[in-house]
Amino acid sequence: MREYQDMVFGSAVRLLGNPAEAEDVSQTVFMRAFERFNEVKSNPGQAGWLKTVTTNLCLSHLTRYRARWQFFSELDAAAGEMPRTFADSLTAPEPVADDADERTRLIERALRRLPDHQRVPLVLFHFEDQSYQDIATLLGVSLGKVKTDIHRGRETLKRALSTSIAGGRGD
Protein backbone atom coordinates (compact mmCIF):
# COMPACT_ATOMS: atom_id res chain seq x y z
CA MET A 1 0.00 0.00 0.00
CA ARG A 2 2.88 2.35 0.83
CA GLU A 3 4.09 1.88 -2.72
CA TYR A 4 0.83 2.96 -4.33
CA GLN A 5 -0.73 5.38 -1.86
CA ASP A 6 0.71 8.49 -3.53
CA MET A 7 -0.37 7.29 -6.96
CA VAL A 8 -3.93 6.53 -5.82
CA PHE A 9 -4.28 9.71 -3.79
CA GLY A 10 -2.70 11.80 -6.57
CA SER A 11 -5.15 10.49 -9.16
CA ALA A 12 -8.07 11.01 -6.81
CA VAL A 13 -7.15 14.52 -5.74
CA ARG A 14 -6.67 15.62 -9.33
CA LEU A 15 -9.97 14.15 -10.43
CA LEU A 16 -11.93 15.43 -7.45
CA GLY A 17 -10.02 18.65 -6.77
CA ASN A 18 -10.57 18.15 -3.05
CA PRO A 19 -8.00 16.49 -0.74
CA ALA A 20 -10.52 15.42 1.93
CA GLU A 21 -12.77 13.68 -0.59
CA ALA A 22 -9.71 12.23 -2.31
CA GLU A 23 -8.60 10.68 0.98
CA ASP A 24 -12.03 9.10 1.46
CA VAL A 25 -11.98 7.67 -2.05
CA SER A 26 -8.39 6.43 -1.61
CA GLN A 27 -9.44 4.58 1.52
CA THR A 28 -12.28 2.93 -0.37
CA VAL A 29 -9.87 1.94 -3.17
CA PHE A 30 -7.53 0.21 -0.73
CA MET A 31 -10.46 -1.48 1.01
CA ARG A 32 -11.53 -2.88 -2.36
CA ALA A 33 -7.97 -4.07 -2.93
CA PHE A 34 -8.02 -5.69 0.51
CA GLU A 35 -11.28 -7.49 -0.26
CA ARG A 36 -9.69 -8.94 -3.39
CA PHE A 37 -6.25 -9.34 -1.88
CA ASN A 38 -5.55 -12.80 -3.31
CA GLU A 39 -6.61 -11.70 -6.76
CA VAL A 40 -4.74 -8.40 -6.70
CA LYS A 41 -1.46 -9.42 -5.05
CA SER A 42 -0.59 -11.91 -7.79
CA ASN A 43 -1.70 -9.57 -10.56
CA PRO A 44 1.22 -7.96 -12.43
CA GLY A 45 -1.05 -5.07 -13.40
CA GLN A 46 -1.79 -4.01 -9.82
CA ALA A 47 -1.04 -0.37 -10.55
CA GLY A 48 -3.39 -0.33 -13.54
CA TRP A 49 -6.10 -2.07 -11.51
CA LEU A 50 -5.76 0.48 -8.71
CA LYS A 51 -5.86 3.39 -11.18
CA THR A 52 -8.97 2.04 -12.89
CA VAL A 53 -10.74 1.52 -9.56
CA THR A 54 -9.68 5.01 -8.44
CA THR A 55 -11.01 6.62 -11.62
CA ASN A 56 -14.30 4.72 -11.43
CA LEU A 57 -14.82 5.53 -7.75
CA CYS A 58 -14.00 9.20 -8.31
CA LEU A 59 -16.49 9.44 -11.17
CA SER A 60 -19.07 7.63 -9.08
CA HIS A 61 -18.36 10.01 -6.20
CA LEU A 62 -18.74 13.05 -8.44
CA THR A 63 -21.98 11.75 -9.87
CA ARG A 64 -23.44 10.71 -6.55
CA TYR A 65 -22.25 13.37 -4.14
CA ARG A 66 -21.74 16.43 -6.24
CA ALA A 67 -25.34 16.96 -7.22
CA ARG A 68 -25.32 15.58 -10.71
CA TRP A 69 -22.27 17.31 -12.12
CA GLN A 70 -23.29 16.50 -15.66
CA PHE A 71 -26.48 18.51 -15.18
CA PHE A 72 -24.51 21.49 -13.91
CA SER A 73 -22.00 21.13 -16.69
CA GLU A 74 -24.82 21.56 -19.18
CA LEU A 75 -25.99 24.66 -17.31
CA ASP A 76 -22.46 26.04 -17.27
CA ALA A 77 -22.07 25.35 -20.96
CA ALA A 78 -25.28 27.23 -21.63
CA ALA A 79 -24.23 30.14 -19.43
CA GLY A 80 -20.70 30.37 -20.83
CA GLU A 81 -17.87 30.52 -18.34
CA MET A 82 -19.79 32.08 -15.48
CA PRO A 83 -18.37 31.41 -11.99
CA ARG A 84 -20.12 28.51 -10.31
CA THR A 85 -20.88 30.27 -7.06
CA PHE A 86 -20.98 33.81 -5.77
CA ALA A 87 -18.02 32.99 -3.53
CA ASP A 88 -16.02 31.94 -6.61
CA SER A 89 -16.67 35.32 -8.16
CA LEU A 90 -15.13 37.01 -5.11
CA THR A 91 -11.84 35.10 -5.17
CA ALA A 92 -8.77 37.25 -5.29
CA PRO A 93 -6.65 37.39 -8.45
CA GLU A 94 -3.95 34.73 -8.79
CA PRO A 95 -0.86 35.63 -6.80
CA VAL A 96 2.33 36.18 -8.72
CA ALA A 97 4.69 33.21 -8.76
CA ASP A 98 8.23 33.91 -7.70
CA ASP A 99 9.83 30.47 -8.10
CA ALA A 100 9.25 26.99 -9.45
CA ASP A 101 7.44 25.81 -6.32
CA GLU A 102 5.12 28.74 -6.43
CA ARG A 103 4.51 28.09 -10.13
CA THR A 104 3.66 24.46 -9.36
CA ARG A 105 1.31 25.52 -6.59
CA LEU A 106 -0.31 28.02 -8.89
CA ILE A 107 -0.96 25.46 -11.63
CA GLU A 108 -2.23 22.93 -9.09
CA ARG A 109 -4.58 25.51 -7.66
CA ALA A 110 -5.79 26.54 -11.09
CA LEU A 111 -6.41 22.89 -11.91
CA ARG A 112 -8.37 22.32 -8.71
CA ARG A 113 -10.44 25.43 -9.30
CA LEU A 114 -11.62 24.25 -12.68
CA PRO A 115 -15.25 23.16 -12.67
CA ASP A 116 -15.69 19.40 -12.49
CA HIS A 117 -16.84 19.06 -16.09
CA GLN A 118 -13.59 20.65 -17.32
CA ARG A 119 -11.15 19.23 -14.79
CA VAL A 120 -12.23 15.60 -15.05
CA PRO A 121 -11.77 15.20 -18.83
CA LEU A 122 -8.60 17.28 -18.70
CA VAL A 123 -7.08 15.07 -16.01
CA LEU A 124 -8.16 11.90 -17.81
CA PHE A 125 -6.54 13.18 -21.02
CA HIS A 126 -3.26 14.53 -19.67
CA PHE A 127 -2.59 12.34 -16.63
CA GLU A 128 -4.35 9.08 -17.48
CA ASP A 129 -3.51 9.29 -21.20
CA GLN A 130 -7.05 8.49 -22.29
CA SER A 131 -8.31 9.44 -25.74
CA TYR A 132 -11.13 11.93 -26.32
CA GLN A 133 -13.39 9.11 -27.42
CA ASP A 134 -12.63 7.00 -24.35
CA ILE A 135 -13.33 9.97 -22.10
CA ALA A 136 -16.61 10.68 -23.86
CA THR A 137 -17.65 7.05 -23.43
CA LEU A 138 -16.56 6.98 -19.79
CA LEU A 139 -18.41 10.18 -18.92
CA GLY A 140 -21.43 9.46 -21.08
CA VAL A 141 -21.23 12.75 -22.96
CA SER A 142 -20.63 13.65 -26.60
CA LEU A 143 -17.18 13.81 -28.16
CA GLY A 144 -17.72 17.47 -29.02
CA LYS A 145 -18.52 18.33 -25.43
CA VAL A 146 -15.38 16.60 -24.17
CA LYS A 147 -13.23 18.56 -26.65
CA THR A 148 -14.90 21.85 -25.76
CA ASP A 149 -14.56 21.28 -22.01
CA ILE A 150 -10.91 20.27 -22.31
CA HIS A 151 -10.19 23.29 -24.50
CA ARG A 152 -11.79 25.65 -21.97
CA GLY A 153 -9.84 24.00 -19.16
CA ARG A 154 -6.60 24.41 -21.09
CA GLU A 155 -7.34 28.07 -21.75
CA THR A 156 -7.86 28.65 -18.04
CA LEU A 157 -4.60 26.88 -17.23
CA LYS A 158 -2.81 28.89 -19.91
CA ARG A 159 -4.02 32.09 -18.29
CA ALA A 160 -2.70 30.84 -14.94
CA LEU A 161 0.63 30.03 -16.61
CA SER A 162 0.78 33.48 -18.22
CA THR A 163 0.28 35.05 -14.81
CA SER A 164 3.05 32.86 -13.46
CA ILE A 165 5.44 33.74 -16.30
CA ALA A 166 4.58 37.44 -16.09
CA GLY A 167 5.22 37.33 -12.36
CA GLY A 168 8.56 35.59 -12.91
CA ARG A 169 9.65 38.29 -15.37
CA GLY A 170 8.46 41.00 -13.05
CA ASP A 171 10.92 39.89 -10.32
Add this chain to the structure above:
Amino acid sequence: MDELDLERLVDRELKRLPVPPAPRTLLPRVMTAVADARPLAWYSRPWLEWSWALQLVSIVVAGALASGGWMLWNQAPDLALRLNQTAAVSRALWSVFLGPIAFVVLALTIVVALAGAAAWTAVTRVTFGGASSQ
Protein backbone atom coordinates in the same frame (compact mmCIF):
# COMPACT_ATOMS: atom_id res chain seq x y z
CA MET B 1 -1.58 29.73 -30.29
CA ASP B 2 -3.40 26.90 -32.08
CA GLU B 3 -5.07 23.97 -30.36
CA LEU B 4 -2.14 21.60 -30.82
CA ASP B 5 0.36 24.06 -29.32
CA LEU B 6 -1.99 24.68 -26.42
CA GLU B 7 -2.35 20.92 -25.88
CA ARG B 8 1.43 20.46 -25.89
CA LEU B 9 2.02 23.40 -23.57
CA VAL B 10 -0.56 22.27 -21.04
CA ASP B 11 0.56 18.65 -21.31
CA ARG B 12 4.18 19.62 -20.65
CA GLU B 13 3.27 21.77 -17.68
CA LEU B 14 0.93 19.21 -16.16
CA LYS B 15 3.38 16.34 -16.61
CA ARG B 16 5.97 18.41 -14.74
CA LEU B 17 3.79 18.59 -11.67
CA PRO B 18 4.92 16.29 -8.86
CA VAL B 19 2.48 13.62 -7.70
CA PRO B 20 0.62 15.02 -4.68
CA PRO B 21 1.78 13.01 -1.66
CA ALA B 22 -0.86 11.05 0.23
CA PRO B 23 -1.63 12.52 3.66
CA ARG B 24 -0.04 10.77 6.63
CA THR B 25 -3.49 9.94 7.95
CA LEU B 26 -4.36 7.73 4.96
CA LEU B 27 -2.32 4.66 5.93
CA PRO B 28 -3.60 4.52 9.56
CA ARG B 29 -7.16 5.08 8.33
CA VAL B 30 -6.95 2.18 5.92
CA MET B 31 -5.30 -0.07 8.51
CA THR B 32 -8.04 0.72 11.03
CA ALA B 33 -10.75 0.11 8.44
CA VAL B 34 -9.14 -3.20 7.46
CA ALA B 35 -8.90 -4.27 11.11
CA ASP B 36 -12.56 -3.36 11.67
CA ALA B 37 -13.74 -5.10 8.53
CA ARG B 38 -15.62 -8.26 9.47
CA PRO B 39 -14.13 -11.30 7.70
CA LEU B 40 -16.45 -13.21 5.40
CA ALA B 41 -18.24 -16.25 6.85
CA TRP B 42 -16.59 -19.56 5.94
CA TYR B 43 -19.42 -20.53 3.59
CA SER B 44 -19.08 -17.23 1.67
CA ARG B 45 -15.43 -17.85 0.94
CA PRO B 46 -14.10 -19.97 -1.93
CA TRP B 47 -13.94 -23.70 -1.07
CA LEU B 48 -10.16 -23.68 -1.35
CA GLU B 49 -9.96 -21.17 1.53
CA TRP B 50 -11.97 -23.38 3.93
CA SER B 51 -10.13 -25.08 6.77
CA TRP B 52 -9.00 -28.66 6.07
CA ALA B 53 -11.57 -30.06 8.53
CA LEU B 54 -14.44 -28.31 6.75
CA GLN B 55 -13.10 -29.43 3.40
CA LEU B 56 -12.99 -33.03 4.68
CA VAL B 57 -16.54 -32.85 6.07
CA SER B 58 -17.81 -31.30 2.85
CA ILE B 59 -16.20 -34.11 0.82
CA VAL B 60 -17.79 -36.77 3.07
CA VAL B 61 -21.22 -35.11 2.87
CA ALA B 62 -20.96 -34.73 -0.89
CA GLY B 63 -19.92 -38.41 -1.18
CA ALA B 64 -22.84 -39.54 1.01
CA LEU B 65 -25.30 -37.50 -1.04
CA ALA B 66 -23.91 -38.90 -4.27
CA SER B 67 -24.09 -42.50 -2.93
CA GLY B 68 -27.66 -41.96 -1.71
CA GLY B 69 -28.66 -40.57 -5.08
CA TRP B 70 -27.02 -43.49 -6.86
CA MET B 71 -28.78 -46.07 -4.65
CA LEU B 72 -32.12 -44.34 -5.12
CA TRP B 73 -31.61 -44.32 -8.86
CA ASN B 74 -30.84 -48.04 -8.85
CA GLN B 75 -33.90 -48.87 -6.74
CA ALA B 76 -36.27 -46.71 -8.75
CA PRO B 77 -38.12 -49.64 -10.44
CA ASP B 78 -38.75 -51.36 -7.05
CA LEU B 79 -39.87 -48.09 -5.55
CA ALA B 80 -42.35 -47.47 -8.35
CA LEU B 81 -43.75 -50.98 -7.92
CA ARG B 82 -44.22 -50.45 -4.19
CA LEU B 83 -45.93 -47.13 -4.74
CA ASN B 84 -48.31 -48.74 -7.24
CA GLN B 85 -49.16 -51.50 -4.76
CA THR B 86 -49.81 -48.99 -1.97
CA ALA B 87 -52.04 -46.93 -4.22
CA ALA B 88 -54.05 -50.01 -5.26
CA VAL B 89 -54.62 -51.04 -1.62
CA SER B 90 -55.66 -47.48 -0.74
CA ARG B 91 -58.17 -47.41 -3.63
CA ALA B 92 -59.65 -50.77 -2.55
CA LEU B 93 -60.02 -49.62 1.07
CA TRP B 94 -61.70 -46.41 -0.06
CA SER B 95 -64.19 -48.09 -2.38
CA VAL B 96 -65.12 -50.84 0.14
CA PHE B 97 -65.15 -49.08 3.50
CA LEU B 98 -64.77 -45.29 3.37
CA GLY B 99 -66.56 -44.35 0.11
CA PRO B 100 -70.12 -45.37 1.14
CA ILE B 101 -70.01 -43.55 4.48
CA ALA B 102 -67.96 -40.54 3.39
CA PHE B 103 -71.02 -38.31 2.81
CA VAL B 104 -72.58 -39.24 6.16
CA VAL B 105 -69.31 -38.62 8.00
CA LEU B 106 -68.90 -35.23 6.31
CA ALA B 107 -72.48 -34.17 7.14
CA LEU B 108 -72.08 -35.32 10.73
CA THR B 109 -68.82 -33.43 11.08
CA ILE B 110 -70.44 -30.20 9.86
CA VAL B 111 -73.47 -30.61 12.17
CA VAL B 112 -71.28 -31.33 15.19
CA ALA B 113 -69.07 -28.34 14.39
CA LEU B 114 -72.06 -26.00 14.09
CA ALA B 115 -73.62 -27.35 17.27
CA GLY B 116 -70.35 -26.90 19.12
CA ALA B 117 -70.03 -23.32 17.89
CA ALA B 118 -73.60 -22.49 18.93
CA ALA B 119 -73.10 -24.04 22.35
CA TRP B 120 -69.84 -22.14 22.87
CA THR B 121 -71.49 -18.85 21.91
CA ALA B 122 -74.38 -19.48 24.29
CA VAL B 123 -72.08 -20.39 27.18
CA THR B 124 -69.91 -17.32 26.54
CA ARG B 125 -72.88 -14.94 26.52
CA VAL B 126 -74.36 -16.40 29.69
CA THR B 127 -71.04 -16.51 31.52
CA PHE B 128 -69.78 -13.01 30.61
CA GLY B 129 -73.22 -11.34 30.78
CA GLY B 130 -73.55 -10.57 27.09
CA ALA B 131 -77.23 -11.62 27.12
CA SER B 132 -78.27 -9.67 30.26
CA SER B 133 -76.61 -6.45 29.20
CA GLN B 134 -78.78 -6.15 26.07
